[in-house]
Amino acid sequence: MSDDVTPVEEDTVAQGGHAPEESLFEAPPLAEQERMCEAILFASAEPVSVRELNDRMPHGADAAEALVHLRKRYEGRGVHVVKVGDAWAMRTAPDLGFLMQKETVETRKLSRAAIETLAIIAYHQPVTRAEIEEIRGVSVSRGTVDQLLEMEWIRFGRRKMTPGRPVTFVVTPVFLDHFGLASARDLPGLKELRAAGLLENRPPPGTIPLGVKSDEEEDEVLDLSDGQPELFED
Amino acid sequence: MSDDVTPVEEDTVAQGGHAPEESLFEAPPLAEQERMCEAILFASAEPVSVRELNDRMPHGADAAEALVHLRKRYEGRGVHVVKVGDAWAMRTAPDLGFLMQKETVETRKLSRAAIETLAIIAYHQPVTRAEIEEIRGVSVSRGTVDQLLEMEWIRFGRRKMTPGRPVTFVVTPVFLDHFGLASARDLPGLKELRAAGLLENRPPPGTIPLGVKSDEEEDEVLDLSDGQPELFED
């Protein structure tokens, strides 16, 4: 706020300091001119020049002077009065730009490659990239591993004591938490997968064929756990 | 609004008086919160709810409190902080309207029927089409209601608990914003109309069979007080 501008001074400026143009009307007090500039700048879609401000304000008003006070008033506020070329505008303070962002979170299904890679890490940890590739039969893209690392579902484990000392991957507590597992050892084995019908070539009645992405997949988990409560137990 | 809050107190509140909520992060000082509210309201053409302000501001911030100070700061300025329903907005001071370049999109000329229908909805809400017709003594055309719905000045309210469960109409925040009303309670002359009994739903004598009447009336009363608890309270 412009602490140094008191109403008394404003009147002086408006009445005394302003050279009397041959006008029939007296110019409004400076405080009022400041209000006017403020409203015009606020509502205008484009920056407004001093000339245009003067045109729009009552006769005898001095926009340039009013702007000085207005600018001062907004110093340190959440909104600033800024000069844009020859014109003036009001803008939000640059340091508050982060408030103008809205973060939306979108949830997507993990890709098949990522799921397979993750599964191998979970079942075989600690496991090297070469081992993953051997099991998958295809090379593992950097992006897939990076994605899993970024999600904090996997992390680097100890280097293997084999030639080249390759890094290994292991799953993290975040992973266990997400899948509701106490430890990676709680992952069901192949025998259990088979018992649950997950290894059949033909899809069991009422389930979705393997590999078919579907929104219902989540429901299936519910169905499974309901129908076969012993599935995930040892 | 606590009009007795002085700038000195603001600092006290910001530093000492703010009770620590169980948050990992300390809320920014109140002066900073005020700047944030200022920037957000300034940047938005639409009113912003306190809830959204809180969502956008850092954790632990109290938009409601910051708004009290912000509103006070803009008192008498060329731009005001105004309440619109549950939300807040910055608007130019009405007395400066003469300076503004009028929006070219002056809303479609509303017919007399539309204006009267709008007024009846605003003052009698929630109100059914039959009640509007009873008041105007003429049927309400579909186009009139559609126009008001399209302008987002009215919307459907709760159904009335009377036979047929007719839909009701209520006014919207867009309506409040357009007419510069903080709430429907601020409609001009509302108190006088109510005192004169002109907002009562008075059925024509002898039209409703006794017995049914009392139940229905009770329902309607309940409906009114339930549906719009804040609207017609004093």
Place this chain on the structure above:
Amino acid sequence: MADTDLFEDMEKMSVAERMAAEALIVDVDGFEGPLDLLLTLSRTQKVDLRKISILDLAQQYLNFVERAKRLRLELAADYLVMAAWLAFLKSRLLLPPDPTEEGPSGEELAAHLAFQLERLQAMRDAAAKLMAQNRLGRDFFARGVPEKMERVRRVTYTATLLDLMQGYARLRTRDEFRPFIMDRDSVFTMEEALERMRGLIGFAGTWTDILSYLPDGWENDPKKRRSATAATFAASLELAKEGKVFIRQSETFAPIEVRKRDGRDER
């Protein structure tokens, strides 16, 4: 919509003017229904709406309809319905009340009509006040260049346990079927170690390194050795807990030794 009697005016007009005026009168947009017409007619009484004479108003309305008929104007049905109702109301108001007749009295009906007129007038006034409010885009203005809220989209990925298992099953059954076993052949369980130690401990009267209890063939393969060592160690602890052996280690990383607990220890 003048304050004076509309038909008096009309009769003074030329035919062309009259036609124009008539068109206006029957136009429902010009007169918004019978209640609107009644309200307009009531203004000729030049009194407060609360003091209006409904009897006079009914008569005025009936005259209006009568003259409209004479002018062969087609009035909308609701105007005629209102006329019939007002004629009925008029008779109720003029005749002494018939005690055998049911329903509301003429006064009650008249009072309600007066209420309706007053309420309609009140809503008209309210509408005018509402439209005279300061209005957005006319008297006060919103921000001229609203800043768009930047949407920062953050994508999180998810997968279910079933996805994981299906993915794994898919891999393991793709080429050759190799049942998954948790490499049990390199795991020596604690139960096995315990069983083995129980059998051997009877011979250990002196301190013996627990590593000597490792099963044959488990010392060389590092995986097997690790598992067997851990299991044997755990089994030793178990036996110590049961009070069957003593266990000791002279310093960190030194060999761990066990000895059977026997008669001399009880002394």
